[in-house]
Structures are given as structure tokens and as C-alpha cells.
Amino acid sequence: MKLNIAVLPGDGIGPEVTAQAVKVLKAIAMEFNHVFTFNYALVGASAIDKHGTALPQETIDICTKADAVLFGAIGKTAFDLDPDAKIRPEQGLLGIRKALGLHTNIRPIIAYDDLLSKSSLKVRQIKDTNILIYRELTGGIYFGDRSLSEDGNTASDVCTYHRFEIERIAHQAFKAAQSRKRKLALVDKANVLESSRLWRRVVLEIAPQYPDVKVNYLYIDNAAMELIIRPRQFDVILTENMFGDILSEEASVIVGSIGLLASASLGDEHAMFEPIHGAYTKAANKGIANPIASILSAAMLLDHFGLDEEAALVREGVDKSLKLHITTPDLNNKYDNISTTKVGDFIEDFINNPDETNLN
Amino acid sequence: MKLNIAVLPGDGIGPEVTAQAVKVLKAIAMEFNHVFTFNYALVGASAIDKHGTALPQETIDICTKADAVLFGAIGKTAFDLDPDAKIRPEQGLLGIRKALGLHTNIRPIIAYDDLLSKSSLKVRQIKDTNILIYRELTGGIYFGDRSLSEDGNTASDVCTYHRFEIERIAHQAFKAAQSRKRKLALVDKANVLESSRLWRRVVLEIAPQYPDVKVNYLYIDNAAMELIIRPRQFDVILTENMFGDILSEEASVIVGSIGLLASASLGDEHAMFEPIHGAYTKAANKGIANPIASILSAAMLLDHFGLDEEAALVREGVDKSLKLHITTPDLNNKYDNISTTKVGDFIEDFINNPDETNLN
Numbered sequence: 001m002k003l004n005i006a007v008l009p010g011d012g013i014g015p016e017v018t019a020q021a022v023k024v025l026k027a028i029a030m031e032f033n034h035v036f037t038f039n040y041a042l043v044g045a046s047a048i049d050k051h052g053t054a055l056p057q058e059t060i061d062i063c064t065k066a067d068a069v070l071f072g073a074i075g076k077t078a079f080d081l082d083p084d085a086k087i088r089p090e091q092g093l094l095g096i097r098k099a100l101g102l103h104t105n106i107r108p109i110i111a112y113d114d115l116l117s118k119s120s121l122k123v124r125q126i127k128d129t130n131i132l133i134y135r136e137l138t139g140g141i142y143f144g145d146r147s148l149s150e151d152g153n154t155a156s157d158v159c160t161y162h163r164f165e166i167e168r169i170a171h172q173a174f175k176a177a178q179s180r181k182r183k184l185a186l187v188d189k190a191n192v193l194e195s196s197r198l199w200r201r202v203v204l205e206i207a208p209q210y211p212d213v214k215v216n217y218l219y220i221d222n223a224a225m226e227l228i229i230r231p232r233q234f235d236v237i238l239t240e241n242m243f244g245d246i247l248s249e250e251a252s253v254i255v256g257s258i259g260l261l262a263s264a265s266l267g268d269e270h271a272m273f274e275p276i277h278g279a280y281t282k283a284a285n286k287g288i289a290n291p292i293a294s295i296l297s298a299a300m301l302l303d304h305f306g307l308d309e310e311a312a313l314v315r316e317g318v319d320k321s322l323k324l325h326i327t328t329p330d331l332n333n334k335y336d337n338i339s340t341t342k343v344g345d346f347i348e349d350f351i352n353n354p355d356e357t358n359l360n
Numbered sequence: 361m362k363l364n365i366a367v368l369p370g371d372g373i374g375p376e377v378t379a380q381a382v383k384v385l386k387a388i389a390m391e392f393n394h395v396f397t398f399n400y401a402l403v404g405a406s407a408i409d410k411h412g413t414a415l416p417q418e419t420i421d422i423c424t425k426a427d428a429v430l431f432g433a434i435g436k437t438a439f440d441l442d443p444d445a446k447i448r449p450e451q452g453l454l455g456i457r458k459a460l461g462l463h464t465n466i467r468p469i470i471a472y473d474d475l476l477s478k479s480s481l482k483v484r485q486i487k488d489t490n491i492l493i494y495r496e497l498t499g500g501i502y503f504g505d506r507s508l509s510e511d512g513n514t515a516s517d518v519c520t521y522h523r524f525e526i527e528r529i530a531h532q533a534f535k536a537a538q539s540r541k542r543k544l545a546l547v548d549k550a551n552v553l554e555s556s557r558l559w560r561r562v563v564l565e566i567a568p569q570y571p572d573v574k575v576n577y578l579y580i581d582n583a584a585m586e587l588i589i590r591p592r593q594f595d596v597i598l599t600e601n602m603f604g605d606i607l608s609e610e611a612s613v614i615v616g617s618i619g620l621l622a623s624a625s626l627g628d629e630h631a632m633f634e635p636i637h638g639a640y641t642k643a644a645n646k647g648i649a650n651p652i653a654s655i656l657s658a659a660m661l662l663d664h665f666g667l668d669e670e671a672a673l674v675r676e677g678v679d680k681s682l683k684l685h686i687t688t689p690d691l692n693n694k695y696d697n698i699s700t701t702k703v704g705d706f707i708e709d710f711i712n713n714p715d716e717t718n719l720n
């Protein structure tokens with residue numbers, strides 16, 4: 001298969017982890033006789049430095065022409081944000097989501113047996129947890145009107161949802177549930193928000209088309225608690241943009257490190273793959289960033305094109321690295337000194353020689 | 361002291377747990393020679409049944425005349441919500457918050473030594489956690505304009521904040537931090553929301569007035585993760601309405617049961633005290649509801665009127681009940697059969713005879 005992949009490494013640890021994902025994709029191309037070409041483009045703070053905008057037109061063009069986008073990370077730490085800045089790195093990420101129409105964000109939350117002890121939660125709480133979060137990604141309060149009054153004393157953000165926005169992701173989520181444990185939980189705040197009541201109505205209407213799927217309804221506050229105390233109750237979680245942002249980052253505590261969480265953002269015509277973690281600038285260029293989230297995002301890219309065997313091989317490599325503790329300091333004893341690159345190298349070697357790398 | 365207390369038991373387990381808090385307040389009045397009078401009023405589903413509205417004018421009047429309000433719980437389960445209902449139990453709670461101007465909601469999150477093993481989190485994660493959440497309660501998306509288009513296909517909610525709304529709660533939170541560990545964390549989504557950027561600006565402006573307080577800034581998604589993996593980093597958390605709702609219910613996992621979390625809602629002229637948990641209708645009238653959240657809310661009521669010794673005695677009674685495992689099934693072996701009333705009786709007895717109840 002020929003794939004033209006746009007690579008947007010972004011800021012902070014973005015470039016380091018993305019480099020490992022590219023390395024892994026190159027190994028896959030070699031092993032399976034695919035032709036993957038990689039076109040790099042700037043986004044976020046690095047684009048602002050060079051072009052004065054977080055999302056240059058050139059970057060949009062490269063992404064639009066590509067079969068898929070591999071995204072790194074953007075942004076400053078929350079502590080360093082300047083609320084008065086007119087140009088912000090996040091505009092790069094939000095802009096590309098909108099420009100490519102990436103309305104459906106899929107975030108798998110899987111408790112790996114070899115990492116159970118790394119979680120803040122008790123092992124018996126999390127064992128066998130396997131959740132797929134469907135987060136709506138181009139609507140809601142992220143993309144509604146915003147305003148700041150002239151005197152600077154009043155600020156507003158509007159959360160709007162249209163029926164079609166809810167329908168398209170809801171059908172995807174129901175279908176995913178059908179191929180899994182046939183459970184779907186809608187997370188909303190329908191006891192307060194009009195937009196949440198629309199979500200509720202649409203899901204209640206659609207549900208009968210998927211009679212084999214058991215639907216549950218939770219308020220976001222309650223879901224934030226249930227996710228921790230009874231994570232195994234969840235199969236597919238469907239939710240709006242902001243709630244999905246919160247729940248998926250919270251869910252990283254189940255997996256043991258946010259450095260493990262991958263995601264796919266799908267539109268009708270485009271697809272982007274990115275780790276859930278941010279730019280984590282403090283950790284940049286130290287070789288300590290975990291590349292697994294980016295590598296697993298590459299695996300989701302392979303899934304997307306039906307390259308199942310290829311994706312499975314990448315995941316096997318990841319599993320093996322976890323089993324053998326070839327992991328960065330977020331998951332390992334920091335004195336082991338296993339770097340970002342070393343993890344990438346290990347998985348690359350595994351892909352080249354699945355049998356030989358088996359040190360077990 | 362003479363106190364006129366409005367009691368709004370509400371729905372589900374509300375009446376059962378509130379009855380225990382009233383019992384405890386009566387014991388305190390007896391022991392310390394106070395005159396507490398209790399005036400009951402309807403709210404939520406029970407008010408809808410009788411008056412066709414979740415917040416009858418009579419209830420507002422009783423609350424307005426009272427020195428303080430003791431609130432139980434309202435609402436249906438998320439599962440049972442009818443998105444088309446024009447009248448909903450939650451309007452009672454939101455309405456009373458607005459009518460009394462209760463803009464500052466304070467939610468303590470304390471990991472009790474005797475309950476560490478009940479948490480879903482590892483004991484070493486949570487030991488010594490003591491957080492005070494300041495949640496803005498009468499602004500934001502809870503009280504902004506809402507709309508549903510005529511064709512039912514588009515729904516909107518507006519999140520608006522005014523500078524003065526942020527300032528008044530921020531000063532309270534900074535003052536609280538000064539009397540604690542002198543740390544304040546603002547939780548927002550300033551990388552996306554205009555309203556969050558206003559929060560950020562106001563807190564950056566105010567912070568220099570409290571030079572002894574160390575301020576941190578976190579995005580809500582990140583905070584939802586940090587709360588679980590590093591809860592001890594937090595002292596006072598300051599946040600807007602919706603984020604406070606989510607974070608405080610999530611934080612119940614630290615404490616081991618949401619049945620333990622109390623809150624105070626303060627305005628310029630009125631004050632209300634209520635458990636964080638909801639009506640939990642499935643558990644109603646079974647004697648299994650934990651009354652501690654309501655009893656600790658009564659302790660916060662006593663705090664509010666400077667009745668420090670009285671509040672301390674209530675908390676001692678609660679501590680003792682936890683130490684001796686006189687607790688409802690959420691915290692105990694369910695075969696122990698310790699009912700809601702039994703827990704209330706134990707704490708009442710303790711207040712009457714602090715020395716004799718010491719079975720230790």
C-alpha cells in the first residue's frame with residue numbers, strides 16, 4: 001500500500017516521540033513492502049516562532065493532501081499560559097481538527113496486565129479494564145462563539161450542538177459497541193444543560209436501531225467518580241467534546257501513565273493520529289518522554305487502512321517492551337536509564353525480527 | 361445562640377440522612393444550651409408532586425427568613441431523566457442557590473486515616489490528603505442563557521463569567537489558603553475558553569495581594585488526572601461551577617465514599633449546607649444511606665456561626681463512629697447491618713456523653 005503521511009511533530013516532547021512512531025512505521029513499510037512517504041509540517045509554538053501563526057496555510061495544505069496525519073503535541077504548560085496572548089499554540093491543534101473535519105475522536109483505555117502495579121489504583125480495581133472513549137471533537141464549547149466585553153469584565157463561551165453532529169458520532173460509537181461488549185454509556189449533564197438534553201434525545205432515538213447494545217446514562221460528575229471506582233463497568237463511552245477531554249485524561253490513571261494513551265481523530269475525508277498527552281515542555285530533549293502513546297497512535301493509523309497484521313505487530317512490539325520493562329522513567333526505575341529512542345529502537349528491532357527479539 | 365434553620369430534606373435518601381443531621385443538631389443545642397428551631401419545606405420531586413414546581417415560593421420564603429438552610433438531596437438517577445420534561449427536580453436546587461445568592465461552595469476532601477483502605481486508590485497515594493475545593497456556584501454554564509431551536513435540531517448553553525463573580529470567590533479561596541498550607545490551585549481551561557482566561561487574569565491580578573500563597577494553574581483535564589495521582593499536592597482548589605462539580609465528585613474516590621462529603625454554600629446574606637451526594641433513589645427507605653455527609657454538613661453549619669466547640673464535638677463523634685466501624689454498608693461489611701439511623705443514634709449518644717461512648 002502507498003500512504004502519504006503528514007507528520008506534525010509540534011512542540012515540547014512532540015518531535016521526540018513522533019520520531020519513534022515514524023521509525024516504527026518505516027520498519028513496518030519495509031517488512032510488509034508498503035510505500036509510506038512522510039511530509040513534515042510545522043504546528044503550534046514552532047509554527048508561531050517561524051510564521052507568526054500556530055497553523056500556517058502550508059501545514060493545512062500538506063495535511064489535506066495526505067492520506068493521514070501523525071500529530072505530536074502542542075502547547076505550553078498551563079502554568080505558563082498568557083491569558084492575553086492573541087496567538088496560542090493550541091490554535092494549531094484546534095484549527096487542524098476543524099480544517100480536516102475530524103469530528104470523531106477515539107481514545108482506547110486499556111489496563112495492561114504488565115503495568116497493573118504502576119497505576120495509582122488498586123490492581124483489583126483496574127484489572128481487565130478495556131474502554132473505548134468516543135469524544136466528539138469539532139463541536140461544543142470548543143468551537144462555539146466566544147466573547148470578551150470591551151471593558152474586559154465579562155467573558156462568554158457558547159456550547160452549541162447540532163443533531164447531525166451527535167448522530168454521526170453516536171452511530172460510530174454504537175457500531176463499535178456491537179463489535180465489543182455491547183455496552184454504551186452516554187456521559188452528559190442533561191440535568192442542567194440544554195445541549196446535553198439534545199445528546200440524550202438523539203441517543204434515546206438511535207438506541208432502538210442497536211437492540212443488542214445495552215445503553216447506560218451517566219452525568220459527567222458521576223462518571224468521573226465511576227470511572228475510578230468501577231472502571232470495568234464501561235465498554236464504549238460516548239460523550240461531547242469537553243467532557244471527553246476531561247474523562248480521557250482522567251482515565252490515564254487506570255493505565256498507569258498518560259504516556260501510553262493513543263488516539264484517532266476521524267472525519268469524513270481525513271484522519272489524524274495523536275497521543276493524548278501534551279507537549280510537556282519540561283521533559284523535552286531529555287530522552288525521558290514515553291514514545292508508546294505516539295507509537296500506538298501509529299498502530300491506530302495502520303488499523304484505519306485495514307493493515308491489521310501490521311498494526312498487530314506494532315502492538316506486539318509494544319507489549320513486549322512493557323513485559324521486558326524496556327520503558328521510560330514514567331513506568332520504570334529512573335536509574336535504568338532507558339531513553340525515548342531506546343524504546344523506539346526496541347520496537348523497531350522487534351518488527352524487523354519478531355522471533356529474535358523474544359528474550360523471554 | 362438562637363438559630364432558625366430551614367430544613368429541605370428533598371427526595372430519595374435526602375429525608376433519611378437529613379433526619380440524622382437534625383438529630384445531631386438537636387443534641388448539640390441541648391448540650392450547649394442553644395435554641396435551634398427547624399422549619400421544614402418541600403423541594404425537588406416531592407415539591408413537584410405537591411405543587412407542580414420544584415421550588416415553591418413558600419420554600420423560598422422559609423429559606424430567606426432562616427439563618428441557615430440544611431439541604432438533603434434532589435433529583436432522579438441520570439438513567440431516568442426525561443430530556444423533554446419541562447419541570448425537573450434539579451430546578452429546585454439550582455433555583456435555591458440562585459434565590460439565596462449562594463455563590464461560594466466549599467467542599468472539603470479529607471482522607472480519614474481509618475478509611476484509607478476503603479478507597480479505590482492505594483493507601484500511600486491518599487494518606488494525609490486534605491483539600492478544600494472552592495467551587496463558584498451561581499455563575500457559568502449552569503446559569504447562562506440556554507436555547508433549543510424550534511425544529512429541535514440545535515441546542516445551546518452559554519457559559520458567562522463576570523469579573524466580580526470571580527473576584528469574590530477568589531478572595532475567599534486565597535484567605536482560606538492563608539489559614540492552611542498556603543497553596544492555591546486555579547483549575548480552568550484557559551487554553552480554550554474565553555471565560556477561563558478571565559478567571560486566569562483575575563487570579564493573576566489578585567495573587568500579589570496574598571504573597572504568602574503559592575499559586576498553581578492547571579487545566580481541568582490535567583487536574584482530573586493529578587487529583588488521583590498526586591492528591592497531596594493540593595491544598596485549596598479554586599474553580600468555576602461545572603469544573604467544581606466534576607472535580608469534587610471525582611475527589612470522593614480519595615475519601616472512600618461519596619457518602620462522606622459535606623459542603624457549605626455561602627452567599628452574602630444566606631448560607632446553605634448540603635451533602636455532595638444526590639438523591640440516590642434506589643437506596644431510599646432501606647436504611648443503607650450514609651448520613652455522615654449530612655451530619656458533617658451540619659458541622660459546617662455550626663462552623664459558620666462560630667460554634668467551634670460544637671462543630672468539633674460533632675466531628676469527634678463522626679471520627680469515633682468511623683474508628684469503631686459504626687458505618688453504613690458503603691463503608692462496612694453489609695452483613696453488619698448498621699443502619700442510617702444507628703449511625704445517627706451513635707453520634708447523638710456521643711454528643712450527649714462523649715466520655716461514655718468511648719468504647720475504645
Ligand SMILES: CC(C)[C@H](C(=O)O)[C@@H](O)C(=O)O
Nearest residue numbers: 075090093245276551552581
Ligand atoms: C491542547 C488542548 C486544546 C487539547 C484539548 O483540550 O482538546 C488536549 O487537551 C487534548 O485532549 O487533545
Ligand SMILES: CC(C)[C@H](C(=O)O)[C@@H](O)C(=O)O
Nearest residue numbers: 191192221435450453605636
Ligand atoms: C444535582 C445537580 C444539579 C448538582 C450540580 O451539578 O451542581 C449536583 O451534582 C451538585 O454537585 O450539587
